[in-house]
Amino acid sequence: MGMVSAIGFDVPQALHALRHCQTGIGPIRFLHTRHRGMLPAAEVKASDDDLATMLGLDDIRDFSRTALLGMMAAREAAAHARLHEQPYLRTGIVSATSVGGIDKSEVFFGEFLKDQARGGDLHHMVSHDCGDSTERIADDLGIKDFVSTISTACSSSANAIMLGARLIKAGMLDRVLVGGSDAITRYTLNGFNSLRIVDEHWCRPFDQNRNGLNLGEAAAYLVLESARAVEESRKTPLAELSGFGNANDAYHQTASSPDGAGALRAMQLALHQSGLTASHIDYINAHGTATPNNDLSEGQALKNLFKDYLPRFSSTKSYTGHTLAAAGSVEAVISVLSLQHGIIIPNLNFKDPITELEIAPVVAFEEGIALRSILSNSFGFGGNCSAMIFSSC
Amino acid sequence: MPAYINSIGNISPQHSLDNNLFLEEIVDQYGSHLTCKEPNYRDYIAGANLRRMSRVIKLGVSAAKICLEEAQVDNPDAIIVGTGLGCMEDTDKFLSAIYESNEEIISPTQFIQSTHNSVASQIAIMLGCNNYNFTYVHRGFSFESALFDALLQFAEDESVKNILLGGIDEITPNYLSITGRLRQWKPNEYSQLSLLANHLRGSLPGEGAAFFMLGSEQGPHTYAQLQAVGMRYKPADESDITRFITQFLAGQDLDIQDIDLVLLGLNGNTELDKVYYRVRDLLFKHNHLGYFKHLCGEYKTATAFGMWLAAQILHKQRVPEVVKLEPFQAKKINNVLIYNNYSNINHSLLLLRNV
Numbered sequence: 001m002g003m004v005s006a007i008g009f010d011v012p013q014a015l016h017a018l019r020h021c022q023t024g025i026g027p028i029r030f031l032h033t034r035h036r037g038m039l040p041a042a043e044v045k046a047s048d049d050d051l052a053t054m055l056g057l058d059d060i061r062d063f064s065r066t067a068l069l070g071m072m073a074a075r076e077a078a079a080h081a082r083l084h085e086q087p088y089l090r091t092g093i094v095s096a097t098s099v100g101g102i103d104k105s106e107v108f109f110g111e112f113l114k115d116q117a118r119g120g121d122l123h124h125m126v127s128h129d130c131g132d133s134t135e136r137i138a139d140d141l142g143i144k145d146f147v148s149t150i151s152t153a154c155s156s157s158a159n160a161i162m163l164g165a166r167l168i169k170a171g172m173l174d175r176v177l178v179g180g181s182d183a184i185t186r187y188t189l190n191g192f193n194s195l196r197i198v199d200e201h202w203c204r205p206f207d208q209n210r211n212g213l214n215l216g217e218a219a220a221y222l223v224l225e226s227a228r229a230v231e232e233s234r235k236t237p238l239a240e241l242s243g244f245g246n247a248n249d250a251y252h253q254t255a256s257s258p259d260g261a262g263a264l265r266a267m268q269l270a271l272h273q274s275g276l277t278a279s280h281i282d283y284i285n286a287h288g289t290a291t292p293n294n295d296l297s298e299g300q301a302l303k304n305l306f307k308d309y310l311p312r313f314s315s316t317k318s319y320t321g322h323t324l325a326a327a328g329s330v331e332a333v334i335s336v337l338s339l340q341h342g343i344i345i346p347n348l349n350f351k352d353p354i355t356e357l358e359i360a361p362v363v364a365f366e367e368g369i370a371l372r373s374i375l376s377n378s379f380g381f382g383g384n385c386s387a388m389i390f391s392s393c
Numbered sequence: 394m395p396a397y398i399n400s401i402g403n404i405s406p407q408h409s410l411d412n413n414l415f416l417e418e419i420v421d422q423y424g425s426h427l428t429c430k431e432p433n434y435r436d437y438i439a440g441a442n443l444r445r446m447s448r449v450i451k452l453g454v455s456a457a458k459i460c461l462e463e464a465q466v467d468n469p470d471a472i473i474v475g476t477g478l479g480c481m482e483d484t485d486k487f488l489s490a491i492y493e494s495n496e497e498i499i500s501p502t503q504f505i506q507s508t509h510n511s512v513a514s515q516i517a518i519m520l521g522c523n524n525y526n527f528t529y530v531h532r533g534f535s536f537e538s539a540l541f542d543a544l545l546q547f548a549e550d551e552s553v554k555n556i557l558l559g560g561i562d563e564i565t566p567n568y569l570s571i572t573g574r575l576r577q578w579k580p581n582e583y584s585q586l587s588l589l590a591n592h593l594r595g596s597l598p599g600e601g602a603a604f605f606m607l608g609s610e611q612g613p614h615t616y617a618q619l620q621a622v623g624m625r626y627k628p629a630d631e632s633d634i635t636r637f638i639t640q641f642l643a644g645q646d647l648d649i650q651d652i653d654l655v656l657l658g659l660n661g662n663t664e665l666d667k668v669y670y671r672v673r674d675l676l677f678k679h680n681h682l683g684y685f686k687h688l689c690g691e692y693k694t695a696t697a698f699g700m701w702l703a704a705q706i707l708h709k710q711r712v713p714e715v716v717k718l719e720p721f722q723a724k725k726i727n728n729v730l731i732y733n734n735y736s737n738i739n740h741s742l743l744l745l746r747n748v
Binding site: 146 | 472477478479484487488489491492495496498499500501504505506507508509510511513514515517518520521522523524525526527528529530531532534535538542545548549567570571574575624626627693738
């Protein structure tokens, strides 16, 4: 696994922050925006130039921040899985992004609007499309056997993980790097702000008085391997992806249905595929964006699925912010860390349960727990709903 | 696992809306780009929804609707869309609004519609379809990834019967302006039907929305069978490409001579087209050859237009003269292979078979 986020440049740093309940959300320091000083965000604590230095890159004019973050997390995942030791295995990448290179496009656009014929540095447009960051990561790691990119808004990287698992299961690949990357941009910050769903304070997932999300940025990747590849290398797997489900809410372009029909269906499909029952789920890493609409809808779907036996749950977006297309893989990494270390990361900033639901997330760090299976939810604009189940090996 | 192409909805720069017609009348736009022959959207989308939708969403939803109606399927088991650049018009508008308002509170409409999954989700909302919903956004693999996913689903789950699948990309003024400055396109106005005779630098930009209903079983209007899809990322050299093609065909128990028609993704960019000609010389010397980007232009999901063309050729057992790279008399057409490469990076193969 590899992850760069507001709570650290790698997985060990993130684990340290999570164990100590340290959030990565704070005042905006790097993004050039008028909202600096007013809206908090969960930025990776480095400028593009800092990231380039850390990556050993000289000329990053063609690199989006999405690509830089993605390369950093992907390198960590590849090293962690020791991909280089079995170069003969068929290896692919399925990556996810929603903003692609828009961080650079928006720099270009300011000048372009003034002078269409000459304005703006064209280097900034080379990386605009979503496939760009995926190919840069693939080239950096020498991955060639399958290369694709998924964009289903805030469920994107969960879907990347699912497709990767299907490719392994079908015997088309031996190993696949899966996950996603999204940089923070003025585009998305103003977008969510125009919907009036950005909290001026720390976000409060599942709280009665929650008032929106905090935008974050991150890249997170995991290496999925076939049973044969694992056996051959004698590696100890970190966890098993035991089930996943994809559904569409088919209700509204941005809002979730009141009963969370799509969310419920995705969770049911994941459970069905895993062969587990609801009682096997020991913890839920919820989507929990802290918008009034999501948490009510997701909470309702959880209640409908688990009835009176709702497992412990929390939203770790109170640490990482909402990292959009990367959220699914960020939370997959956190779920695997929970399984590995027997820990449950508490939900920050929670006080009062939502009156319609009367459910409360975990609010204190828990350790030494034997966790069997964890459910991780990711939902997005366009009604895209995904759920994954990670089980201990 | 192969799948049947049971219906088609194709909005393109050609007259492709009516599936009974097939390139009897050819459109040459005598410009520097090709844009879609748009339908009357009111025939497909209710007024209130229509006003909110951007052009690319209207194109996609209309093409999907035509496809669904022909197949008489109202709740497909999956909706999968491939798009290279998604909803650029809304992205442009929202970026402009950010600059013009200096990041004041602005209308969220364009932001909401600018996510790459907008077309797939609007179709799901229109149908009330809760099933699998995916959007691929990888350059010249966007449409191919969607096909690959669909074929995989038919193999994984026998309860999957119908998959609605499309490839879509739009041209916008800013796209033409920016990619024009990157010198991707031939300048000035010219006859696009003589694209390959125009040796000025660059290619011809185009656009389109082509949707297909793929079925595990044959339907009343089946056009052809989609046999297999292949993708090869950044092949090392030409022998790597020929190996990719021969191995792909071997996987289908076919030899080069079994292919009755090869459709090449030639796009008029003389530098990039060299790759196609070398592969032709190495592999396809004795095959009938065709091409299609003088009809639809170059865009990241142009192979969706290519798949429409191949499906119609197989169905109607006729190769329109305009498609032929060199003159030939076609006999019975059983296998059509599409070989495309996007910027010599994303190489892909689609194999279609007569049913």
